[in-house]
Amino acid sequence: MGRWEPDARGRMMRAAIELFTERGYEQTTAGDIAGAAGVTERTFFRHFRDKREILFDSSDTMGRNACEAILAAPDDLAPLDTALAGMVAGGALLTGRRDYSRQRAEIIAANPALRERELLKLARLTEGVAEALRARGVPEPTASLAAHTAVSVFHVAFGRWVGDADAPDDLADCIAEAAAVLRALT
Amino acid sequence: MGRWEPDARGRMMRAAIELFTERGYEQTTAGDIAGAAGVTERTFFRHFRDKREILFDSSDTMGRNACEAILAAPDDLAPLDTALAGMVAGGALLTGRRDYSRQRAEIIAANPALRERELLKLARLTEGVAEALRARGVPEPTASLAAHTAVSVFHVAFGRWVGDADAPDDLADCIAEAAAVLRALT
DNA sequence: CTAAGCGATGACAGGCACTGACATCGCGTG
DNA sequence: CACGCGATGTCAGTGCCTGTCATCGCTTAG
Numbered sequence: 001m002g003r004w005e006p007d008a009r010g011r012m013m014r015a016a017i018e019l020f021t022e023r024g025y026e027q028t029t030a031g032d033i034a035g036a037a038g039v040t041e042r043t044f045f046r047h048f049r050d051k052r053e054i055l056f057d058s059s060d061t062m063g064r065n066a067c068e069a070i071l072a073a074p075d076d077l078a079p080l081d082t083a084l085a086g087m088v089a090g091g092a093l094l095t096g097r098r099d100y101s102r103q104r105a106e107i108i109a110a111n112p113a114l115r116e117r118e119l120l121k122l123a124r125l126t127e128g129v130a131e132a133l134r135a136r137g138v139p140e141p142t143a144s145l146a147a148h149t150a151v152s153v154f155h156v157a158f159g160r161w162v163g164d165a166d167a168p169d170d171l172a173d174c175i176a177e178a179a180a181v182l183r184a185l186t
Numbered sequence: 187m188g189r190w191e192p193d194a195r196g197r198m199m200r201a202a203i204e205l206f207t208e209r210g211y212e213q214t215t216a217g218d219i220a221g222a223a224g225v226t227e228r229t230f231f232r233h234f235r236d237k238r239e240i241l242f243d244s245s246d247t248m249g250r251n252a253c254e255a256i257l258a259a260p261d262d263l264a265p266l267d268t269a270l271a272g273m274v275a276g277g278a279l280l281t282g283r284r285d286y287s288r289q290r291a292e293i294i295a296a297n298p299a300l301r302e303r304e305l306l307k308l309a310r311l312t313e314g315v316a317e318a319l320r321a322r323g324v325p326e327p328t329a330s331l332a333a334h335t336a337v338s339v340f341h342v343a344f345g346r347w348v349g350d351a352d353a354p355d356d357l358a359d360c361i362a363e364a365a366a367v368l369r370a371l372t
Numbered sequence: 373c374t375a376a377g378c379g380a381t382g383a384c385a386g387g388c389a390c391t392g393a394c395a396t397c398g399c400g401t402g
Numbered sequence: 403c404a405c406g407c408g409a410t411g412t413c414a415g416t417g418c419c420t421g422t423c424a425t426c427g428c429t430t431a432g
Contacts, residue, residue, distance in 0.1 A: 008380085029417060040382055045419060112306075119305040120298075145371065148338070185331065194409085215388065226411055231390060 009047045011037035016054045017100070020107045025114060052117045055104060058093065059121040063128050066090030070132040079138045083129050083150030084179055090125075091154065091171040098161065098169070105162040126151045153178045195233045197223035202240045203286070206293045211300060238303045241290060244279065245307040249314050252276030256318040265324045269315050269336030270365055276311075277340065277357040284347065284355070291348040312337045339364045 015036035019028040030051050031041040048054045069089030073082045094101055108114040130147035138146070157174040160167045167174050201222035205214040216237050217227040234240045255275030259268045280287055294300040316333035324332070343360040346353045353360050 030419085031417085041418090042383080042420090043381060046380080049419095051418070116302055116306045119309055120302045123305055141367075141371070152334075185327070216390085217388085227389095228391090228412080229410060232409080235390095237389065 008037060008039050008043060012039065012044060012047060013054055013057060017103055017107070020055075021103055025107060025111045052114055055108065055114065056117060056121055059118075059125070061093060062090035063121075063125045065093060066125065067128050067132040070129065071135060073136075075136075079133055079142055079146040080149060082136065082138075083133060083146045084153065084175065086129055086132070087150050087154040087157075088172045088175055091158070091175060094171055098171075101158075102162045105159075122151055122155060149182070153182055194223060194225050194229060198225065198230060198233060199240055199243060203289055203293070206241075207289055211293055211297045238300055241294065241300065242303060242307055245304075245311070247279060248276035249307075249311045251279060252311065253314050253318040256315065257321060259322075261322075265319055265328055265332040266335060268322065268324075269319060269332045270339065270361065272315055272318070273336050273340040273343075274358045274361055277344070277361065280357055284357075287344075288348045291345075308337055308341060335368070339368055 012033055016028070016033045019032055019036060029041075030044045033054070034041045034044040044054075066086035066089055070082055070086040073085055077085065108118055126144075126147045129150060130144045133143040133146060134140070154175060157171065157178040160178070161171050161174045168177070198219055202214070202219045205218055205222060215227075216230045219240070220227045220230040230240075252272035252275055256268055256272040259271055263271065294304055312330075312333045315336060316329045319329040319332060320326070340361060343357065343364040346364070347357050347360045354363070
C-alpha cells in the first residue's frame, strides 16, 4: 500500500466503495478515501474531477463501449435495435460484478447528490448514443428518440438486475426482457 | 435595500440573475449575491439549500402548479392529454417572463453543474406528474410513460420558446406544437 | 553507468460552499 | 409594556476543490 505502488486509481475506487458502505457517502471525506488507498487527498482530485465521480468510472467506459458497438453494428439493423445492442455491449463490462453493482447502486440511491450525478451520466450516455446513430446515417429525430428509448430500457433493466433477486443473472437478459415489455406497449 | 426590508428572497433571486449574467456563475460567490441583496451569506443559505437552487425556484412552483392542474382535470381526459395540460398550467407562471427565462436558460446552458441540477428538477417533475396521474387512477406503466412523454414535450417546447426567435410568443402554443410533432411520430 | 527528462505524487496555502450555535432585531399579542 | 416568535446577523468551523512548487521513481540518451 505504499505511495508509489501501481493502480492508485483502482485502490481509491475500491476504498471508496468500502468506506461509503461502512459509514455512508457524506460521512466519508475525500481525504479518508485517499488515506485508505495510501495516497494524499491531492492525488484523489488528480484522478477524479470531484468526489462523486469516483463512483461513475464504469458509466464512462460503458458509454465508450456502447458507442463503439453501435458504430460497428451491421448496416441493416434498425435504429432502436442498434441502440439496444449498444446497451448490451456497454453492460457487458459489468459481467461478474453484480455484487459490486448492487453495493454501488445502494450507495447512490441513498444520496440525492449522487442520484443527480447519475442523471447527468444517463443524459450524456443518451447524447452519445444519439450521436453514434447519426454517424450511421440515422436522421433526427429518430436518432434521439431511439437513444432516449434505449437508455430508458437500459435504466429499467439495470435497476431490476441490481434490485430484483428474481431477475436473470445476465444483464443482457434483463435488457432483452425490458425491451420486450417496451415493444408490448406499442 | 436595508437588512429588514421585505422580500429578501426575491431580491436575492434578482441579484443572482444579474450577477450571473455579468460575470458568470462561478465567478459569483453566494456572499456576492447576498451582499447585492442587502443581506448576509448566512441568510442566502437559509433561503436556498445550495447556490444552484436560487435559479430553480420557478421549477418547484411549476411542478406544484402542474400537479394541481392534473388532479383538477376532467375525469374523461386521456392520460397523456392530462399530463400535457399539467405542463401548460405549469408553464403559465412564465407568461410575460420570456426575457427572464432566456437569461436564465443562458446561464444554465453555460454551466455543467447547473445543467445537472436542471436534469434533477425534470426528473422530480416527471415523478410528480406520474404520481398525480396515479392518483387519478391511471395504472402503471401508463402513468410513468405519459409523465416521461409530457415532460419531454415540455422540455423541447421550452427550449424552443427561449432559444428560437421564430417560436410562438405563448409557451402554451409551443407545447401544443411539440405535442403535435410527437403525435405525428406515431 | 550516469544524467537528463518526464509523469505521478506530496506538501502547502488558500478560496468558496455550506453548517451549527448563539445573539439580535422588528413585529404582533396579551 | 413585556413577551414571544420568526427572520436575520455574527462567528467559528468543516469539507470540497485548486494552484503552485518540490520531490520521487522510472525511462532513455549518451
